[in-house]
Every structure is written in C-alpha cells, then in structure tokens.
Amino acid sequence: MKIKEYSNPRNIKDAYEQLISREKATIMGGGVFLKLQRRTLPFVIDLSNLGLTGIETTPTGFTIGAMVTLRQIETDASIPDGLRECVKQIAGVAVRNMATVGGSVMGRYPFSDVLTALVALNATLAFYKKGEVPISEFLDQGLEKADILLSISVPKVKHSFFQTYKKVYTDFSLVNLSIAKADTYTVSMGATPKHAKAITLESIDDVRAVLDQFDFQTDRRASAAYRRALAKALLEDAVEEAKKWKSL
Amino acid sequence: MEVTLIINGNRYSVSAEPDEMLLNTLRKLGFKSVKKGCDSTSCGVCNIHVDGKVVPSCAFLTVRADHREITTLEGLQERAKEIAAYVTAEGAEQCGYCSPGNLMTLMALFNENENPTMEEVKHFLAGNLCRCSGYEGQHRGIAKYLEVKKA
Numbered sequence: 001m002k003i004k005e006y007s008n009p010r011n012i013k014d015a016y017e018q019l020i021s022r023e024k025a026t027i028m029g030g031g032v033f034l035k036l037q038r039r040t041l042p043f044v045i046d047l048s049n050l051g052l053t054g055i056e057t058t059p060t061g062f063t064i065g066a067m068v069t070l071r072q073i074e075t076d077a078s079i080p081d082g083l084r085e086c087v088k089q090i091a092g093v094a095v096r097n098m099a100t101v102g103g104s105v106m107g108r109y110p111f112s113d114v115l116t117a118l119v120a121l122n123a124t125l126a127f128y129k130k131g132e133v134p135i136s137e138f139l140d141q142g143l144e145k146a147d148i149l150l151s152i153s154v155p156k157v158k159h160s161f162f163q164t165y166k167k168v169y170t171d172f173s174l175v176n177l178s179i180a181k182a183d184t185y186t187v188s189m190g191a192t193p194k195h196a197k198a199i200t201l202e203s204i205d206d207v208r209a210v211l212d213q214f215d216f217q218t219d220r221r222a223s224a225a226y227r228r229a230l231a232k233a234l235l236e237d238a239v240e241e242a243k244k245w246k247s248l
Numbered sequence: 249m250e251v252t253l254i255i256n257g258n259r260y261s262v263s264a265e266p267d268e269m270l271l272n273t274l275r276k277l278g279f280k281s282v283k284k285g286c287d288s289t290s291c292g293v294c295n296i297h298v299d300g301k302v303v304p305s306c307a308f309l310t311v312r313a314d315h316r317e318i319t320t321l322e323g324l325q326e327r328a329k330e331i332a333a334y335v336t337a338e339g340a341e342q343c344g345y346c347s348p349g350n351l352m353t354l355m356a357l358f359n360e361n362e363n364p365t366m367e368e369v370k371h372f373l374a375g376n377l378c379r380c381s382g383y384e385g386q387h388r389g390i391a392k393y394l395e396v397k398k399a
Contacts, residue, residue, distance in 0.1 A: 001267060003265075003266040003267035003309075004266065005266060006267075008311070030308060031312070032289055032304075032307050035269075035288070035289065036288055037308070044266070046309075089374075090287065091375055092292055092353070092372075092374050093302060093357075093371075093372050094289075094292060094295045094302045094353060094356075094357070094374060094376060095289050095304060096308075097301045097302060097303050098289075098304065098307060098308065117264040118299075125318065169374050170374050
C-alpha cells in the first residue's frame with residue numbers, strides 16, 4: 001500500500017466533506033487490510049480521531065462504534081457469545097487490537113467471521129448520511145453513494161452461537177456458521193465462499209433441511225461438497241448447543 | 249509530515265511519509281528490537297505497544313501514532329530479561345528473531361492479567377510465529393516462569 005496524502009480529521013463533518021469532495025478518497029478503519037493491498041491510495045481519511053470506539057448497552061440491545069476493535073469485542077462481557085466467539089481465531093491478538101468492526105463490515109469480506117455473526121444477530125448499520133441500513137441489505141447491494149459507517153446496532157437475543165472450520169488457528173474460515181435465537185432461530189452461513197446469508201426458522205433440528213437452504217460453491221480453498229460436509233458438522237454442533245438452551 | 253512520538257517515555261520529533269509504518273520509523277531511530285518479518289501482519293515479530301496495547305508495527309502508520317505512547321522492548325528490559333531467562337533455560341531461544349515480538353506480546357498479556365493460565369498464554373501467542381518452530385520449549389519456559397512467580 002502506498003499513500004499520497006493522509007488526513008486525520010477531528011470531527012465527522014470534516015471527514016464526510018473530505019470523502020465527498022476529494023477524488024478517490026479511501027477511508028481507513030484499523031488499516032490492516034488496506035496495508036496488505038498493492039494499491040496506491042491518493043487520499044486516505046483516518047477515522048481514528050472521531051471517537052467511534054465505544055460499546056453501549058441500550059434498552060433494546062447494544063451499539064458498537066465503527067472503530068471498536070475486534071479485541072474489544074472479544075473482551076467485553078456484555079457482547080453476546082456468538083459475536084464474542086467469532087473474533088477469537090481471527091489472526092493474533094495484536095492484529096485484533098487494530099482491526100475494527102467497521103472495517104470488517106465495510107470490506108464486505110466473504111470470508112469474514114464477524115459478518116456471519118452480525119448477520120445472524122440481524123444487526124443494523126448506521127451511516128452518517130444514509131442513516132440506518134439492515135446488514136443483509138448492505139451486503140447484497142452495497143452503497144450507492146460514499147458514506148461513513150458510524151455504528152452497528154444489535155438487538156437483544158436470548159442465545160447465540162458461532163462455529164467455524166479453519167485449517168489452522170488464525171487462518172481464514174473454509175465455512176462458518178452463526179445462530180441467534182430470539183423468538184425464532186436465525187441461521188447465518190458465511191465463507192460459502194460467498195458472503196454471509198441468513199435464514200429464519202422455527203426449528204433447526206432438521207439439519208439437512210437447513211443445509212438445503214444454502215448454496216455452497218467451489219473455490220481454491222475448498223470444494224462445494226467439502227464445504228457442505230463441514231457445514232453439516234457445524235450445524236450438528238449448533239443443534240447440540242441449542243438443546244442446552246431449551247433446558248435452561 | 250511532522251509527528252511527535254513518545255517512545256519509551258522520551259519525545260521524538262520526526263518527519264514521516266504519509267505511508268511510513270512505525271516499524272521503519274522505529275528502526276531508523278535505532279530501536280532495533282523491532283524486527284521486520286513478514287511485513288504483512290502475519291508473524292508478530294514486529295509487535296510493539298501503542299498506548300499499552302500490543303499491535304503489529306508493520307501496519308501502524310507513523311502519522312497515526314502522533315502524540316501516542318509507544319513502547320518497544322528497549323523500554324521493558326528488566327521484565328523482559330526476567331521472562332527470557334526461563335525461555336533460554338529451556339533451549340527455546342534458538343535464532344532469537346521472534347523473541348522481541350513474543351516478549352512484547354507476553355508482556356501485553358501480563359498487563360491485562362498477571363496470572364494467566366497456559367491456555368490463555370497460548371491463545372495470546374497464537375499470532376506469533378517462530379521460524380525455528382521452538383514453540384514447545386517456549387511454552388515450557390513460560391509455564392515455569394509463571395509457576396515461580398506465583399510461588
């Protein structure tokens with residue numbers, strides 16, 4: 001990554017004005033994935049001085065600032081299990097101290113563990129100009145105009161669960177699964193290798209019926225059949241876990 | 249761009265390119281404990297602390313670190329020596345290239361939790377690679393250090 005010009009605005013209004021007025025402006029969250037890209041960035045807007053770093057509990061759930069790090073998610077006891085669990089195997093602690101939730105969302109990375117968990121939790125994104133957008137809509141359609149993600153709201157759930165298959169600890173997922181239970185079950189599968197998609201069900205006991213709702217494909221990491229077999233194992237784990245929820 | 253860095257408690261005024269990383273700035277300033285490994289946030293040998301949190305210096309922009317507290321192994325010599333002695337006693341020092349990054353990561357863990365379990369240690373060190381693959385010996389050394397410290 002090369003940067004021609006760098007800006008570190010102190011308020012969101014300035015950041016947005018730079019974003020819309022400067023040609024080819026790039027927003028920097030944690031900066032981990034940007035660093036790995038072989039691109040020259042003419043103008044970088046760093047969001048690290050905007051104070052988007054808090055996790056707040058609200059009456060209906062909680063709100064995560066866009067610049068909250070994955071490590072903050074990992075160590076905050078108020079975060080539901082499904083989301084807290086999903087960050088634990090993402091690279092090492094040092095990277096998780098830099099990588100942000102907002103960066104994970106805005107990258108729309110198909111391999112993302114964070115997105116799979118947030119999709120299961122029916123998260124809502126809050127943008128500076130566009131306002132609120134459901135996460136699934138954003139993943140499918142993206143944004144039509146440049147905007148800045150301020151926070152992610154997650155409604156309260158009764159239980160949540162995350163499970164992934166990685167070849168080694170800290171690697172990318174070959175397939176990942178997250179389930180959240182409010183009144184119904186929301187099942188989200190990611191790294192299929194497409195980005196996370198969710199379905200809502202009354203029951204998850206029929207593993208085959210759940211699997212049939214997802215489209216597994218082949219890429220250089222794994223074949224479609226292998227992904228489906230892994231997903232079946234992850235779902236069986238989830239069914240076992242959900243039995244415990246019923247007995248609580 | 250002009251930047252003020254507070255490194256191991258001392259102020260430095262430096263001029264940095266917009267895409268210069270702390271790894272390069274720190275080495276230029278003589279902090280040679282900060283090693284360049286993969287240069288892609290995968291190996292942990294360049295780990296330092298910024299505001300008390302362990303981060304990969306290869307991905308941390310120097311301009312972003314303006315007026316922030318940076319700690320390298322040079323600033324934590326006493327503590328590092330104490331831990332490293334146990335790792336060395338297990339023959340796990342080997343080429344030594346990963347040691348500064350390992351120690352910086354470990355000391356970040358100790359800042360959060362003075363008495364971690366070995367499971368917690370392994371979880372914390374998962375992002376630190378050792379090219380001599382001396383993990384078992386390193387873990388033995390750290391386990392002994394923790395035992396002695398607790399006693």
